[in-house]
Amino acid sequence: MIPIHLKDGVRLRGMTPQALLVVTIAAPIWEEYGVETLVITSGTDGKHSTGSYHHTGDGIDLRSRDIDDLVLPEIVQALQKALGTSYDVIQETTHIHVEYEG
Ligand SMILES: [Zn+2]
Numbered sequence: 001m002i003p004i005h006l007k008d009g010v011r012l013r014g015m016t017p018q019a020l021l022v023v024t025i026a027a028p029i030w031e032e033y034g035v036e037t038l039v040i041t042s043g044t045d046g047k048h049s050t051g052s053y054h055h056t057g058d059g060i061d062l063r064s065r066d067i068d069d070l071v072l073p074e075i076v077q078a079l080q081k082a083l084g085t086s087y088d089v090i091q092e093t094t095h096i097h098v099e100y101e102g
Contacts, residue, residue, distance in 0.1 A: 001028075002027055002031045002035070002037060004037070004038045004039075005037055005038070005039045005040070006040050007063070009045060010043050011044045011045035012044065014044045015057045016058050019053075019057060019100050020060070022062075022083065022087070022100075023038065023040065025079070025082050026038055026079055026098075029075060029078050030067075034071075035066055036066070037066065038062065039066070040060060040061070040063075041062065042059075042060065043060055043061075059097065059100075060097075061092075061097050062098065064091070072091060075096075076089055076091045079096070086100060086102060088101055
């Protein structure tokens with residue numbers, strides 16, 4: 001099991017179990033692709049657009065800068081497949097955004 005870290009200032013209060021489950025499902029995928037650490041970079045904290053799933057606790061951001069550019073799309077795809085159609089996994093410029101849509 002790879003280490004799971006929280007970026008300083010990440011707020012988890014109000015996160016749904018569905019959003020937190022993303023971490024459990026993502027960790028072995030990160031490990032499979034040789035990423036050494038899984039870092040949560042945002043939960044219910046921070047500035048997100050109106051209507052963002054972060055406001056309802058259904059959104060979570062994962063660090064992507066430690067992931068090789070060539071591997072990143074594969075990881076995004078693998079995570080989407082593992083989470084299924086209730087979730088949306090989006091590769092943003094600075095992170096991977098995941099939201100639970102129910
Ligand atoms: Zn996000």
